[in-house]
Amino acid sequence: MHGPCTGLFGQCLVPPVDSSFDAAIGFQSRARSGSTSQALLNRASRCSYFFLYDGSKVKGEGDRTREGICYFYPEETPVDKQELLCGQLAGVGRCVSELSSSPVRILRLRRNKYAIRMEGHFFWALGCSADVPIASVCERLDQLIDLFCFYSDSVRQSYQLNSQETLSARWAQYFLHLQPGSSELHRIFSCLRTIDSTNVDPLLLLKAALILQACQRCPLVLAGCILFRGRVVSTQMSPELTMKVMVHESETYAKAQSSSSSLDAAVSSITVFLTTSELQYLQSAPVHKDLSSHSTPHRDAPQKKTRLSRTLSEMASTESDSSDLGPPQSPHKMSFSPCLSESDNSVFSPAPSQSTADPLNPPPQSPEPPFSNGRHSPEAEEEEALDESCYQSFHSNGGGDSQVHHEGGGSAFDERSSLNGGDGDAARDFRVGDSGNEESHDDEDDGAAVGNREGGCGSAQGDQGEDPLPPYGGFENPEESPRIPMMLYLHRVKGLVLALLTDPRFLSDEASMEEVYHSSLASLNGLEAHLGTVPPVPPGAPGAPGPYIFAHFDCIQSTLTTNLSGRPGGAPEHPFVRATSLLHSHFCNTKTLQEAIIRSAGAAVYGTRSVAHETYFQQHGGSLRNSGIPNHQDSAFSLPGKARHRLLKHGVNLL
């Protein structure tokens, strides 16, 4: 890697603590040595080109094509070739889209295929070798652009405000982040990397969820997720949003690794930009949808201030006596009601009954991890000491607003804050519209309100792109619809990260920040200690050739369960991976298809799907020798039965 990339990743040359993390977050450490550059090459052969071309800079006859090239990967490509590709593809794309009065989406060459996005004068192309399913390439390009907009808002504006080098570094970062990391299967489904839940005590997952819920006691916190060594432990956000948050997380990890005092980086925040549909989706948490069905239109003012939490325990209590207490507030009302910042004290004081009733949510003042139950492992103690110092540094780190190590995107953020008035207006308009909507609910039938929210939710889910050709109608056009600035707050405890999406005012609201910090610190420490003791799964170990291979994809949560190891067996030429890739795109194309068995000379693979899941199964051994003529004793046709039987113990129920 050369150019701006080196600047960005040059600082992460310190070997990471944990090798599995190294593999998980991929790019930081890959640039380290010669042997890993081979891996980079392999990856590059899969995704060969990515570029952004701005046609508005090449208008006159005298303008050179290179003026329009905003970013080109691989950066070492000779400029002549860059110009050739950009000029030809953009030109032919323009011509075809004029003929069809619609932008080009896919452009195939004999050796490569390109996913294309055309917006205004911008032309993006992401090229992959011909064997990659085109739906995956399109999805990845959308993710890339989405990522950029998530951290930088509008592309046009970013290029007006920032130097090309800065932005190129960002494209490079996002591009590498989205490159297939551990296994080919993950690439096919473009799923989130989660921690291996089979190796982790389910109680820990519950605890993670509870930490997130506790953070939401602060009305400025919209939603969060907890990541451990680059893998998702628990998330309240949609898979797409979680994926975006993870990019920043891995970046701060690199910084934390490189900087001598990692303590500075324990807490950081950055401005991010959400689309309206993303925001709506966050605000229409399922909890509230359920509750609003039996909400009472009249609420008392005092309750608005006290009933702010959305933890499970409180929900239970709410439900038990909903008649007199009323439901909790809808989240957007909570987060945007202007009176909240004044009533900080009440924000974090849970109802007395709950603080005692819920042992998992101790009063935030207690620094002791609640679930360690006095059994302190030496590491845990060490951590606590560490945290103590961290806590102090947090407080001694200068007063006032600069308390939090803020790493907004340089000048972009500065500009933005100077423009804050305008942005604030836009955001406020949105809020006003929404709250007006909310008020109208009071008069109207509640069912309609629920319907409204579900509509928003549905459109957000539509982005998941089951369609092989996801039209970007469903997803926000970064140039047109305004994005709403939000804060991404990160709190790192070693490999564990708490990431919260918050209202921008959260940053200036010291009290809230401290509350969130303190309330979660102890629990995070405890969780980190426990997760840290789970032996990292050596790559390849679970893939020791068992009697069968399976992959189970959860389309809703975008998670994958498989017993196929990351590296050697997960190669694209692996028969199971090939069949899965083919079947997956076929499932995407044919909505009515429920199950399929396909057999080549070497392998028979069974695939089945429901609304929420796709499952693929291949049985090893047994004689595959057959004549190919229909035969009911053929072992291939017993696959569905075997899959049902075998996968039960992996928690996959195909009945």
Added chain:
Amino acid sequence: MKCLLIASESAEVLFYWTDPEFQQNIQQQYGSSQEEGQGLPAFEDSISTLFAPIIISCSTMVDRLGDSYTSFTTENNHIYVLHQFDECLYIAVNGDGEEGEDALRRKIYVMKKMIEVRFGMVTLSSNLLRRELRPQDTEQRARLWKHLQGLLETYSHLRENDQSFLVEAVERLIHPTLCEQCIEFLERRLVQQLNSSAERAGEEVLHAFILVHTKLLAFYSSRNASSLATSDLLALIIMAQNMYPSNVDQDDPGPEDVESTSGSGPESFYTPEPSPTDRDSSSSDNLERVSSPMFEFMDPDVQMAEDSLQALEVPPPDPSTPRRVFLEISGKDGLYPMMPHSLYCLPLWPGITLVLLTKIPTSAVALSVYKFLEAFAKLEKCLNGGQEGSAAARGQLAIHDIRSKLDKFIKALGPSELQSAQLLNVWTEFKNQAFARGGTGFNKDLIPWCKNMKTQLCGIYRQCFLIDSGPGDFPQRLSPRLQERAQTMAQEKLMDWKDFLLVKSKRNITMVSYLEDFPGLIHFICVDRSTGQMIAPSLSTTERTTSELGKGPVAQFIKNKVWSLVSTTRNFLRKGYSTVTLRDGDFYFCYFLWFENEMGYKLEAGDIPLLPDDSAPIGMLAWDYYSRKLLRYYSKNHQGEVVRCYELLTVHLGVIPTEIILQHCRQLASKLWEPSRNPLL
């Protein structure tokens, strides 16, 4: 919204076909971009202007990157498929969702196949082909394009409606006794009489067959004829259908038809564009639709331009003039593609056609030209490869081999003709360069001379087989009287069967006969790829004819499922999967491909070649995937054994247990090709 365009590298339109929607779309665009202009240019010009940037970008990519576009897809699902054959770029467009990338690519390959059948080895020289496809004479051009457009439309119609063109295999009428009688008739009476007649003008009938719509009733090949390739037979059926389109509306003698013979039902039946041989020239069909009120940019000038194109329609040629077709023959020493034949299509009754294929007296010339062309191509390849050692020596050897033969060949042609004089000149120059002391010898400098020789040879070929003899001469053909006699003989033979055959062709075999043995079976298609023949119950989807599948929508739904199943299984086959089962909605689909030896013994399933996405389509019409690729690949492990390849597709109700379904499939597979049951030949 469909279009097919052939362009040269310099973005000259060599041929185009569009449906009315596409034409309208183009004209609207042109109108909006040139509102100030002097009115719209001719359609050919606008289409050429609009596609020119794509065509030029295409050749830039080839030149500078060594890669070329294969397809574009837009947000609104317009698909563009591009393929370059030598210097001709084919672009197929679909904007109505009716054709996928595969179908478009198939269309391109079929178009190329039809052009090969029409122009033979002239297609090997891009230069000549360009002139051939785009004659300078506008009148000639209009006639040629009309003909090719008709072929393309006929093909598209058949592919969308006829199962045999869906799977690209020939369907026979299943009636063993009649079939046998007809073959006997063709052999003993018809072909014998024709070939012993003095009026055959040196032609010899090689193949004779009777078509009922697209189905084969009887096929006879004379003893000294090589077998007719399935690919060619399918292409000939398209040509016959194009000449005498079977109008479903008129000749469906179903009982329900009686009361509605007016045929003005709500359903619109397809009527292919009349070919130039048709007497009634209702060819202004396109134009009428264009001038519908929807089209606002219509300008009188355009009307003029289009009209002038239409008006150039010349009186159709004498129907007794045969069509020159170029087909593959397998000689003693290998395959010879694109050998000239004459095709006579003699209509017996609407829907029933007698087809005669004859060998023309000068066909030996084609054989020689092909051998010479091959030698020069080989030499060029060796020289191009840069190997000036042993490989070049081999190419050199090929030239030495043909040297004296070519000398004799040129002498025999007679130097009086301009074309052969040119050939002689170039050949003399070639010999000077290659063999003389002062020449360059066998190295890269000889390549242009190789190319030149090839062009000259193609020119000779063109002169011998493509140029009609002058107006004064008698065309080379079986005399009209002889043709008439053949027609009458066949009519007499089939007179009593005529109505039966027309019904039978609609209901060749029906699902009724299978329901008892195979409860839950809805449809199947069985194909013998070694002989290129298929069997399937009829799938009639018109409103009036009730099949076992019910009427209209249900039958249409199942038809669509079958069509999509075929394209799905081809996709899997392309990736190496020869067994596929799918549970889709309320149905269960199975697909099996297997190999047997001559004795019917099942051979073990082996590896299947993996094809890239933009490879030639799997099928038998444009390119015989099964014999050229699959069987060749598979036979490597079965040397010296005759390998046969079969395919079976079934559609069952989803509620039937899988075991039963598989038993059905097995029974079907073994039963259908039993010699006793279906004497196919």
